[in-house]
Amino acid sequence: TDTIGTTTLLDWITRFRDAVVEKRDWLTELDSAIGDADHGANMARGMTAVVDKLGGGVPATADELLKGVGMTLVSSVGGASGPLYGTLFLRMGMTAGAVTELDAAALAAALRAGLEGIVARGKAEAGDKTMFDAMSPAVDAFDAAIGGGADLASASRRAAEAAAAGRDATLPLVARKGRASYLGERSAGHIDPGAASTAILFDTLAAAIAG
Ligand code: ADP
Numbered sequence: 524t525d526t527i528g529t530t531t532l533l534d535w536i537t538r539f540r541d542a543v544v545e546k547r548d549w550l551t552e553l554d555s556a557i558g559d560a561d562h563g564a565n566m567a568r569g570m571t572a573v574v575d576k577l578g579g580g581v582p583a584t585a586d587e588l589l590k591g592v593g594m595t596l597v598s599s600v601g602g603a604s605g606p607l608y609g610t611l612f613l614r615m616g617m618t619a620g621a622v623t624e625l626d627a628a629a630l631a632a633a634l635r636a637g638l639e640g641i642v643a644r645g646k647a648e649a650g651d652k653t654m655f656d657a658m659s660p661a662v663d664a665f666d667a668a669i670g671g672g673a674d675l676a677s678a679s680r681r682a683a684e685a686a687a688a689g690r691d692a693t694l695p696l697v698a699r700k701g702r703a704s705y706l707g708e709r710s711a712g713h714i715d716p717g718a719a720s721t722a723i724l725f726d727t728l729a730a731a732i733a734g
């Protein structure tokens with residue numbers, strides 16, 4: 524059957540760590556235009572702490588793995604992104620539960636709960652120029668693909684494409700949440716850093732599922 528197990532979830536987390544470390548300077552450059560130039564450092568530090576804490580061992584269940592990721596992000600990243608990504612993973616873990624494998628519907632439910640957690644925490648709406656603008660279309664695309672009978676590999680690839688499109692669509696927006704909102708109209712003309720890291724999150728999910 525078509526499922527994602529704890530080993531693949533850990534591979535996702537490790538790939539996400541590798542990618543944010545590799546793209547640290549670019550993420551920081553995006554944040555220097557409309558924020559405080561630390562998003563790359565925040566994500567690299569947080570995800571490095573996550574993978575270090577896991578210590579190479581594969582946790583027994585999806586909730587143990589995902590909740591651990593969330594707790595480490597909350598405790599190791601001071602910026603807005605730490606609690607927001609932390610909440611995403613905590614809610615994903617709570618929704619996944621103590622299982623070793625998630626099928627497409629279970630992964631969709633976990634991603635949806637994670638997105639809802641981010642909204643509960645940060646109150647972002649569509650078009651506010653935040654990570655929501657990449658994540659919400661990604662989760663919608665994942666659901667739509669699964670609903671249309673796609674397998675995990677193609678659904679996650681479509682979600683990654685939607686996240687990248689959502690990231691790019693933040694460019695002209697005026698920020699209404701987070702530090703970038705302090706700039707008002709001057710925030711337009713720049714990609715949102717959190718939307719950029721979210722596109723990386725979904726790209727690495729698709730890559731891990733593809734194997
Ligand atoms: P900080 O702004 O504290 O320095 P980061 O630079 O690490 O934190 O993260 C900034 C990103 O966090 C923004 O680009 C945006 O995507 C996201 N963000 C900020 N506030 C919110 C919010 N209220 N809801 C959703 N995302 C938000």
Ligand code: MG
Pocket residue numbers: 554558559560561562602702
């Ligand atoms: Mg910042």
Ligand code: MG
Pocket residue numbers: 559561602603
């Ligand atoms: Mg900061």
